[in-house]
Amino acid sequence: MLVRFESHPAVFPLIDDMISFDREIDGLFGPTIAPVSVREGMFVPRMDVVEGKDDVVVTVELPGVRKEDVKIALEQDLLSISGERKGGAEPKDTQNVISERWSGKFSRSVRLPYEVQGSAVSAELADGLLTVVLPKAESAKPREIAVR
Amino acid sequence: MSQTNNALVKHNGESAPIPFEGPASLPPADVAEEKDGYILTMDMPGARREAISVTVVGGTLAVKAPLVRTHAAGARMLYREIPRGSYERIFTLGDGIDRESIDAQYENGVLTVRLRKSEAVKPKEITIR
Numbered sequence: 001m002l003v004r005f006e007s008h009p010a011v012f013p014l015i016d017d018m019i020s021f022d023r024e025i026d027g028l029f030g031p032t033i034a035p036v037s038v039r040e041g042m043f044v045p046r047m048d049v050v051e052g053k054d055d056v057v058v059t060v061e062l063p064g065v066r067k068e069d070v071k072i073a074l075e076q077d078l079l080s081i082s083g084e085r086k087g088g089a090e091p092k093d094t095q096n097v098i099s100e101r102w103s104g105k106f107s108r109s110v111r112l113p114y115e116v117q118g119s120a121v122s123a124e125l126a127d128g129l130l131t132v133v134l135p136k137a138e139s140a141k142p143r144e145i146a147v148r
Numbered sequence: 149m150s151q152t153n154n155a156l157v158k159h160n161g162e163s164a165p166i167p168f169e170g171p172a173s174l175p176p177a178d179v180a181e182e183k184d185g186y187i188l189t190m191d192m193p194g195a196r197r198e199a200i201s202v203t204v205v206g207g208t209l210a211v212k213a214p215l216v217r218t219h220a221a222g223a224r225m226l227y228r229e230i231p232r233g234s235y236e237r238i239f240t241l242g243d244g245i246d247r248e249s250i251d252a253q254y255e256n257g258v259l260t261v262r263l264r265k266s267e268a269v270k271p272k273e274i275t276i277r
Contacts, residue, residue, distance in 0.1 A: 046229040046230045046231075047227065047229055047230070048225070048227060048228050048229060048230045049225075049226040049227035049228075050223050050224065050225055050226065051223065051224045051225075051226050052222065052223045052224075053222055056226075057223075059230060061191075061193040061194070061230055061257075062193065062257070063191040063192065063193040063256060063257030063258050064191065064256055064257060064258040065256070066256070093182060093183050094180040094181060094182050094187070095180065095181045096178065096179070096180050096181075097179040097180065097181050097186070098177055098178060098179040099178050099179075100176035100177055100178060101176045101177065101178045101189065101190075101191050102176075110227070113226065125256075127193060127194055127195065127196065127197075127256070127257050128191070128192070128193030128194065128256050128257010128258065129193050129194045129257065
């Protein structure tokens with residue numbers, strides 16, 4: 001029989017605190033990202049948003065999700081990623097001992113801080129991470145102004 | 149912060165600090181019992197197959213994987229929820245597990261470990277004469 005070792009639940013609130021503190025600090029130095037409220041009953045996967053010089057990269061954790069089960073939509077500045085994690089065919093005669101992983105539908109949306117070129121967006125799903133690269137629109141790119 | 153790290157170091161039984169960007173995170177797991185064994189499934193998105201270690205030492209099964217994320221030079225983090233550092237989780241194995249036939253597979257960010265029950269604990273059908 002498999003027994004969970006030690007989980008130290010007290011550690012998690014600290015990490016959450018650290019992450020939210022990180023976000024507050026990040027917010028002081030530039031554009032902030034507004035997470036959008038989600039529909040009830042859907043899993044909300046974790047997300048990173050990184051700004052490069054020419055693009056905005058959104059990474060979402062989607063372990064065990066197949067490529068064909070992910071939908072990515074961009075409506076003006078609102079990027080929505082949704083879909084479903086379908087469990088494999090459950091073998092018969094199994095009994096769950098530990099059940100912590102999520103399953104079913106997921107949804108995650110974010111309002112982008114920059115205008116992007118909708119037609120040039122690309123996405124890749126590898127090792128359970130979805131990476132969406134959104135090139136900035138020309139108007140959103142930094143411009144160097146020559147001093148005369 | 150340092151308290152958090154200490155707790156994790158203690159938890160893993162390691163005394164030397166490992167340089168990483170963040171504390172280790174526990175991947176969520178499912179364990180299903182079958183007639184012949186157990187299937188352990190863990191969500192470990194972003195791990196690389198070649199960097200995942202699954203080790204059986206004595207009565208424990210340890211799963212570890214570093215998480216390395218790289219960004220282009222000059223990139224700036226606008227929003228961050230995905231943990232850095234590493235995945236680490238240790239399970240205690242009961243006596244009824246065959247230590248010699250443990251099989252692990254990593255696909256689409258999910259690690260699947262198959263463990264077999266040792267012959268002694270497998271259910272046996274007794275034929276009535």
